[in-house]
Amino acid sequence: MRVLLIHSDYLKYQTKSKTRIAEQIEDDKKEGFFEDSLVVFTAVEQEDEENPQEIVENVITEVKDVLGKIGADNVVIYPYAHLSSSLSKPDVAKTVLQEMESRLQEEDIKVARVPFGWYKSFEVSCKGHPLSELSRTITAKPREEEKADKAEESKWYILDQGNLIDPDEFKFENEDLRKLVNYELGKGESSGEEPPHVKLMREKGLADYEPSADVGHLRWYPKGRLIRDLLADYVYLLVTKEGAMPVETPIMYDLADDAIRVHAEKFGERQYRMGHKNKELMLRYACCFGAFRVLSDSFLTWKNLPARVYELSTYSFRMEKKGEVVGLKRLRGFTMPDLHTVCRDLEQSLVEFDNQIDMCMQTGVDFQVNYEVIFRATQDFYDQYKEWMHASAAKIGKPVLLEILPERKHYWISKMDFAAIDYLGRPIENPTVQIDVESGERFGITYLEENEEEGYPIILHCSPTGSIERVICSLLEKTAIEMKEKPPMLPVWLTPTQVRILPIAERHMDYALDLARQIKDQNIRVDVDDRPETVGKKIRNAATEWVPYVVVIGDNEMEKRESQELTVNIRETKEKQVMDLETLVKTVQEETRDMPFRALPLPLQVSQRINF
RNA sequence: GCCUCGAUAGCUUAGUAGGUAGAGCGCGGGAUUCGUAAUCCCGAGGCCGCGGGUUCAAUUCCCGCUCGGGGCUCCA
Numbered sequence: 001m002r003v004l005l006i007h008s009d010y011l012k013y014q015t016k017s018k019t020r021i022a023e024q025i026e027d028d029k030k031e032g033f034f035e036d037s038l039v040v041f042t043a044v045e046q047e048d049e050e051n052p053q054e055i056v057e058n059v060i061t062e063v064k065d066v067l068g069k070i071g072a073d074n075v076v077i078y079p080y081a082h083l084s085s086s087l088s089k090p091d092v093a094k095t096v097l098q099e100m101e102s103r104l105q106e107e108d109i110k111v112a113r114v115p116f117g118w119y120k121s122f123e124v125s126c127k128g129h130p131l132s133e134l135s136r137t138i139t140a141k142p143r144e145e146e147k148a149d150k151a152e153e154s155k156w157y158i159l160d161q162g163n164l165i166d167p168d169e170f171k172f173e174n175e176d177l178r179k180l181v182n183y184e185l186g187k188g189e190s191s192g193e194e195p196p197h198v199k200l201m202r203e204k205g206l207a208d209y210e211p212s213a214d215v216g217h218l219r220w221y222p223k224g225r226l227i228r229d230l231l232a233d234y235v236y237l238l239v240t241k242e243g244a245m246p247v248e249t250p251i252m253y254d255l256a257d258d259a260i261r262v263h264a265e266k267f268g269e270r271q272y273r274m275g276h277k278n279k280e281l282m283l284r285y286a287c288c289f290g291a292f293r294v295l296s297d298s299f300l301t302w303k304n305l306p307a308r309v310y311e312l313s314t315y316s317f318r319m320e321k322k323g324e325v326v327g328l329k330r331l332r333g334f335t336m337p338d339l340h341t342v343c344r345d346l347e348q349s350l351v352e353f354d355n356q357i358d359m360c361m362q363t364g365v366d367f368q369v370n371y372e373v374i375f376r377a378t379q380d381f382y383d384q385y386k387e388w389m390h391a392s393a394a395k396i397g398k399p400v401l402l403e404i405l406p407e408r409k410h411y412w413i414s415k416m417d418f419a420a421i422d423y424l425g426r427p428i429e430n431p432t433v434q435i436d437v438e439s440g441e442r443f444g445i446t447y448l449e450e451n452e453e454e455g456y457p458i459i460l461h462c463s464p465t466g467s468i469e470r471v472i473c474s475l476l477e478k479t480a481i482e483m484k485e486k487p488p489m490l491p492v493w494l495t496p497t498q499v500r501i502l503p504i505a506e507r508h509m510d511y512a513l514d515l516a517r518q519i520k521d522q523n524i525r526v527d528v529d530d531r532p533e534t535v536g537k538k539i540r541n542a543a544t545e546w547v548p549y550v551v552v553i554g555d556n557e558m559e560k561r562e563s564q565e566l567t568v569n570i571r572e573t574k575e576k577q578v579m580d581l582e583t584l585v586k587t588v589q590e591e592t593r594d595m596p597f598r599a600l601p602l603p604l605q606v607s608q609r610i611n612f
Numbered sequence: 613g614c615c616u617c618g619a620u621a622g623c624u625u626a627g628u629a630g631g632u633a634g635a636g637c638g639c640g641g642g643a644u645u646c647g648u649a650a651u652c653c654c655g656a657g658g659c660c661g662c663g664g665g666u667u668c669a670a671u672u673c674c675c676g677c678u679c680g681g682g683g684c685u686c687c688a
Contacts, residue, residue, distance in 0.1 A: 192682050202623090211679055269613090270686080286688080316688080321613055324686070336688060417688090429688055467688045505645040532645075540649035554647055569648070576648080611622075611638070 001048050001055050001096075001139075002083035003062070004041040006124060007070045007132035011039050011078075013114055013122035020278060021090035022117035029115055036073040037112075038066060039124060042100070043083035044093035046273065051140035052092060056099045059138045063100075064107065070131050074110035077101055078122075083135075089255070089280055090117065152406040156185060159375060160399035162390045167401070174398060179425040180372045181401050196423050197476035198327035204546070205612045206472070207328065216325035216332030218469070221612040222601050223496040228335065230494055231468050232312055233596035234366070235337040238359060238464060244310035244339055249290020251315065255280045259443045260289055266410065272317035272332070283317035287338035288461070292443035295342055300447035305344040305457065306352050312337050316467075328473035329428060335468040341460040342445065349435055349458040350388050353416075357395050359464045360418050360431035366595065367465075368491050369420050369474045371430065373400040377414040378407060381435075389414070411438040418466070420474035423481050428474050430466030479546075487571050489546045493595035496602070498588055499526040500547045502538045504554035511561065512553045515581065516604060522585045525600035531607045539569070548572065549588065 014031040040063055048055045063075060077100055081087055088096075094116050104111040114120065126132055157164040158181070167185060172178035201207045206224030210217055220228060240246065252274065255261045264271055264282055272283040284290065291309045300307060315333045324330050339356075343349035364371045373396050375389065382389060382404050393400050415434035419427035439445070440456035449455050465471050479488035492498055499519055503512040512528050519526040529538045535552060542550045550569040557566060564581040579587070603609055 194681060198681090209680080215679085268686095318687080320687075321685075323613070323615090323682090323684080326681085330687075334688070338688095432688070463688065465688095470688060502648085504647060507645080534644095534651060535647050537650055538648085543649060550648085552647065556647080567648090 001045055001059060001137070002043045003059060003136045003138060004080065004083060005063070005066050005134040005136065006039045006041065007072055007127045007129070008034075008037050008039050009125040009127055010035045011037055011076055011122065011124045013078075013120050015115060016119040016121060019117045019119065023094055023115055025115045025118075032076075032112065032114065034074060034076050034112060037076045038063070038070065038072040038074070039076045039078055040100075041078045041080035041083060042097065043079075043081055044088040044096045045084045046086045046088050046275070048096065048138075048140070049088050049092050050269070052096050052099070054140040055138055056096055056103060058140065059100060059136075060103045060107075062136055062138060063104070064109075066131070066134060067109070070129075074112065075104055077111065077113040079114060079116045086275060090278070154406070155404045156181075157402040157404070158399050159390070159393045159402040161394065164402065170399070174372070176370060176421040177372045177399060177401070179421050180374070180419055180427050183425070183427055184374065184401060184403075191424060193424060195327060195329060195473075195477065196480035197329070197473050200476045200480065201328060201472070204476075214332055215322055216320060216330070218328075218331065218333075224472075226496055226598060226601055227472060227490075227494050228468050229598055230596050231465065231471055232314075232335075232337075233598070235312065235363075235465055236310075237596060238362070239308070239310045239337070239339050242308070242355065242359060244308040246310045247291070247294055248311060249287060249294065250284075251313075251317075252281045252283050253289045255282055259292075262442060263288065263411075263439065267318075270318045270320065272319045284313065285316050285318045286336060286461075287311040287313045287316075288340070288439070291338070291340040292439055292445060292459075295340070296443045296445045300342065300445075300457070302344055302447060302450050305342055305447060306348055307342040308339060309342075310337070310339045312468075328469040328476070329422070331467075331469055334470075337463050337465055337468070339460075339462040339464065341462065342440075342447070343458045343460060344447070344449075344455075346435075346458055349460055350385070350392075352460055353414075353433055353435065354392055354395065356433045356460065356462045356464065357392060357416060359462070360416075360433065361396070363431060363465045363471075364418070366491075367471060367475060367494075369430075369471075369478055371418040371420055372427070374403060374417045374419065375400050375414075376403040376405065376417070378405050380407075381413040385414075392416075411436045412461075413437050420477070422474070422477040428466075428470050428477065430463075430470050430474060432461070432463050432466065434461040436461055487543070487546075487574065489548055489571055492548050492588065493592040493597070495546060495548055496525060496600060497527050497542075497545060497547045498524050498592075499549045499551065499584070500542045500545075500606075501526065501528045502535065502542065502550060502552045503528065503530065504535055504552065506532075508553045508555075508558060511558055513604075515551070515553070515564075515566075518581060519585060520599075520604070522589070523597050523599075524585060524588050527600065527602070527604055527606055529606040542569075543571070546571070549584065551584070 011034045077097055079097055097113060097116060101111055101113045156167055158167055158170040167181050205221045207218045207220045210219040253260045267285055274281045294309060314335045316336050317333055320330055320332050325332060341352050343352055375393055412434040415432060417429055418431040419429045422428050436459040439459050445457060446454045447457055475490055501512045501516050503509050509530060516526045516528045548571045551566050565578060568577050568579055568584055570577060
């Protein structure tokens with residue numbers, strides 16, 4: 001809250017016309033005249049909404065303090081929006097101003113309040129002594145009692161083949177799970193290094209920080225953009241194969257909508273807000289709002305269910321704390337595949353949940369990334385659906401961490417989170433499935449039951465990969481972990497250059513380009529390093545770009561032009577293999593089978609490229 | 613957001629006890645036409661992050677800001 005305190009000889013005002021947010025007033029309030037007043041010009045700000053009571057208390061303390069010093073006869077509270085560029089919602093402001101008035105009355109101070117939301121003319125005469133003009137910023141002190149409600153803590157177990165084991169007693173055979181458990185239970189040891197993916201994302205020309213944007217928003221270079229697009233294609237194919245219907249919805253929502261505001265409030269301070277005239281908008285933090293609005297406006301019957309609606313949120317926005325934002329791991333703007341499944345009842349949602357577990361696990365296989373799993377549920381849900389939970393956990397095929405919450409804190413009653421473990425031993429939370437029991441009713445999503453009664457559905461939230469940025473983060477972190485044992489590389493279907501042709505001298509160039517065109521026609525991303533450099537240097541260069549297949553073309557290959565016999569450097573095995581063109585093409589196609597393809601969006605000739 | 617550390621060429625960095633700066637990579641030019649992880653020579657490139665203060669003089673010392681790293685807390 002911002003206040004401007006003026007000790008005045010007199011203040012005179014007259015209402016002129018109403019704004020949309022004007023409060024209802026009696027005629028006698030339409031004008032006013034006060035003498036020897038402390039005029040409190042007041043702007044209630046967005047951040048005050050969190051704890052309006054304390055704001056009122058603090059401003060009253062301040063006003064009383066000033067009043068005591070200057071000895072004015074009375075106080076006039078004057079709503080003055082122009083003191084701040086980030087105003088609260090009008091309703092909150094009105095309440096706060098009214099509270100201020102009644103709190104001062106309680107203290108037997110003569111007080112008047114000028115009407116809110118009117119255009120007014122006014123005249124104020126400032127006394128001009130040293131204390132007659134003061135401005136103050138009023139904030140709510142951080143609430144102390146937050147920690148108190150930790151009384152009810154979660155219980156943690158390792159769930160292994162239907163047995164619940166105390167994490168402290170469990171003998172970990174899996175190092176990643178041990179790291180995850182330590183981290184979740186707050187026992188993580190930290191080494192104070194930068195996660196290696198940050199350097200890699202820049203070095204490989206994928207992405208970089210954008211200092212001209214807000215913190216936590218990235219710029220993506222062509223290679224990074226290519227990988228993002230391939231991942232987007234991948235999830236699209238994955239979910240549509242399972243019957244999901246893609247939609248696209250707005251990225252910002254009006255907080256005047258009650259359902260949206262209540263759902264958003266659960267998100268607390270992490271909302272990314274935008275004020276716009278009298279509208280207060282919030283940037284989406286996931287696709288929930290859009291999906292729910294689509295679903296609540298559709299006519300659903302039990303025959304339609306389960307109904308799956310999918311959207312890739314380019315972008316989602318979360319106002320993460322500044323110190324938390326890092327590389328690809330934690331961003332304020334990110335892209336997340338978001339699948340919402342409307343289920344007839346809990347039983348149906350459990351069947352779908354199981355399908356979605358399979359989907360999440362499949363993404364780990366396709367990305368060649370290991371996930372560890374945290375299964376969470378409320379105590380009630382666990383008691384009732386213990387058998388289902390044990391069976392679903394068993395699908396993972398290894399022990400999982402189990403959290404049992406004493407009671408429901410969020411909209412979900414059970415969720416499963418999949419995490420990759422980064423180079424520093426910390427989890428990167430990726431895929432997730434959640435059972436939402438609140439949003440159906442809150443967003444007015446109904447369906448017609450077989451008996452013609454209307455019901456509220458259970459809704460599953462699922463991101464089968466987690467955010468696209470975090471997928472790339474896990475891939476890069478994995479290469480850093482494995483760097484000692486094998487040459488780092490991305491899965492071939494995701495790597496920008498899949499085959500590089502490397503002519504030795506200029507006389508080999510035409511043949512190299514000819515081969516490249518043939519390979520390109522087979523939907524393989526190929527390029528030609530046509531720079532006038534030594535073979536050694538070009539080999540080294542291809543290695544630093546993690547190119548999985550490198551073909552050197554010299555006199556020997558020219559001689560075998562008929563058979564198109566080539567010597568291929570295979571990165572993964574560090575082998576040199578002689579094979580013909582057809583075999584090379586088949587090898588790459590085999591390795592990228594069933595995965596999406598996009599052409600290389602860069603010049604075929606390396607010499608023509610830009611160094612981003 | 614808080615605590616803490618940092619910012620020198622496109623990148624990685626050396627350096628100045630206060631007198632405005634060097635190197636490697638990359639880039640441009642030239643020579644070399646080469647068989648598996650850096651060919652040689654030459655050249656350009658710096659408001660030493662931004663703003664203020666101290667000083668005859670600040671990239672260097674002090675303060676503020678911005679951006680970044682690490683920690684705290686939370687998450688996709």
